[in-house]
Amino acid sequence: MEVVIIAILGALMVALHDGSPPPRTPTSLVVVLPEAGGKVGTVVVNPGQAETRLDTAYAAAQIGQGAPPARSTLSEGEVGGLFAAALAARPMPPMSFTLYFITGTDEFTPESKRDLDSVFGELKRRPSPEITVIGHTDRIGSDADNDRLSLRRAERVRDDLITLGVPPEVISIAGRGEREPLVPTADNVDEPRNRRVEISVR
């Protein structure tokens, strides 16, 4: 009888541990941080059983093996200590510049021609800088036409940047069409602030 039980236990352990020696059980700790503006996001912890939502500043969950996540709230100092190196290694936040166009054209307004210069300052500040040029339109015209116009605007700015000395391989382009208006409007509204190109430097 004992032999049978031991055999069953043994088989169970093999099944559970996949034949390898008993694994060390890892634990995971996750902590949600406030953004620079004070807003706090949300992380949903799902170790396989019930979900745990973390959505307040420094809310933490420790996840071990077999037990439900243990919740707590850490201090800013504790997080700074435990994660000092990872936080110090954060890349600089990407930065966006916005240039505006004269209606229905890919010609800049005179102010925007000058703003292009400040992009170069940002490029010099960054290690291995990259640029994404993102074209946007207002809501006049069809979606398909606006996708094309927004991409044409992005191409135009990419060409300008190359002429000004930015290496082509660091520039990518995208056309967002009318999906991301700076100023929300009804369809077919002429809104100069939405006819723009965003230069995102990362």
Added chain:
Amino acid sequence: MCTYRALVGLALAVFVAAATAADIGQIKTSKGGVTIERGGASLPGTVGARLQVGDAVKTAADGSVGITMIDNSRLSAGPNSVLALDRYAFDGTTHEGQMDASLRRGTLSVVSGKIAKQNPAAMTVRTPNTILGVRGTEFVVKVED
């Protein structure tokens, strides 16, 4: 109908090509020992190194690394860490995409970008014993064995 199907097929082909062939991010900060494990090879994880789907970024006991993805998500790891970029796709026009990364060990700081902003269900970070759904934006994770 046929035209519609052809268009969907073409769109999918473009999406898949964008997801597999292109660079998905770049190393922006690198200190101490940092390597990129790619298909059995170990490449130097220096500033400017470009990353692809399937890469694992490893730091030594004196290492740390910071990565900016093409959707502006930022991932940075402290010493003795292994971070794998398991799945990644990002469409610059629609902002639709998917990002699954795993921290096998060590410490990780995450600032989510455009993928999670467009679709709060589109980004996950895994550890050996849990899955984190990233609704945005800033958090840290530590895995200890």
